[in-house]
Amino acid sequence: MNKIKYIIVDDEPIAHRIIEGYCNDLPHLELQEHCYDALQAMQFLNNHRVDLMFLDINMPKLKGFDFLKTLSYPPKVIVTTAYKEFALEGYELNVCDYLLKPFSFERFVKAVNKAVSTTQTASIAPAHKESTNTEKRRFFVKGDKKYHQVDLNDILFIEAFGNYAKLFLRDEMIITHEKISSYEELLPAGQFIRVHKSFMIAVDKINLVEGNRIIIQDHTIPIGQMYKLNVNKLFE
Incomplete structure (x- = not known):
């Protein structure tokens, strides 16, 4: 599985230690450089490609x-700052997330999930688009007091489970600390659709649709009355 290469751009050494420490607990992230000002980062990015x-x-x-405005093809960006008043400008520059110092590890993981599970075509030069679009997208979910790395291609479907959700993968099921509505925001529309108030499915994992049910491997998922239109659109 490809590593996501990242750099830290911050003039405070303690910020570098905190971010690197958090990243060390997420095994798909790989540190490339510590940059203590924007000019150092600019020089590094002129000669190296990073993802985040x-x-x-x-x-x-x-x-x-x-500095961000000077980059023609910026990597995905997570802003880490003590100044919340600049959040709007950050989103106008298409940053993935805006972390207000001090931030928790759980909040940090959510920001990384946003960055690695969404496609930002401006993050790379056009010559590299084809290889990047085929790259598997991954994110982390919290379940059983651990963080599980999940590949979008492994998801079969998601089932609501009170204030939690069951994430059914090719080879396992994880009870996660997120509601099914959170997955609607996180997962790419078109590839994943809601078919019932309690179920969301991966479209490419459907084996067959029969009456008011969907078969995925050996699982039977009901189609809710309010969600039939979502399913019917698949046949258009």
């Missing part, structure tokens, strides 16, 4: 957002 950048805003010489 943790970027502080308030740095000497060149501010974080001013």
Whole structure:
């Protein structure tokens, strides 16, 4: 499984230690460089390609957002800052998430999930688009007091389970600490659809649709009355 290469751009050494420590607990992330100002990051990015950048805003010489505006093909960006008043500008620059210091590991994981599970075509030069689009997208879910790395291609369907959700994969089932509505926001529309108030499925894993039920491997998933239109669109 390909590693996601990242850099940290922050003038505070303690911020580097915290972010790197969190990333060390997510095995699909691989540190490429510690950059302590934007100019150092600019020089590094001129010669190396990375997938993800943790970027502080308030740095000497060149501010974080001013630096970001200079990049023609920026990597995916997670802003890490103590200044919440700049959040709007960050989203206008298409950053993946905006982490307000100090942030918890759980909040950090959510930000990384957003970054690695969404496609940001501007993050790479056009010559590399084909190889990047085929790259498997992954995210982490919390279940059984552990963080499980999940590949989108392994998801069969999701079942609501009170304030939790059951994530059915090719080879296992994980009870996760997220509601099914959270997966509707996280997973790419079109590839995953809601077919019942308690079920969301991976379209490419459907074996057959029969009456008011969907068969995926040896699982039978009901089609809710309110969600029939979602299923019917598959046949258009």
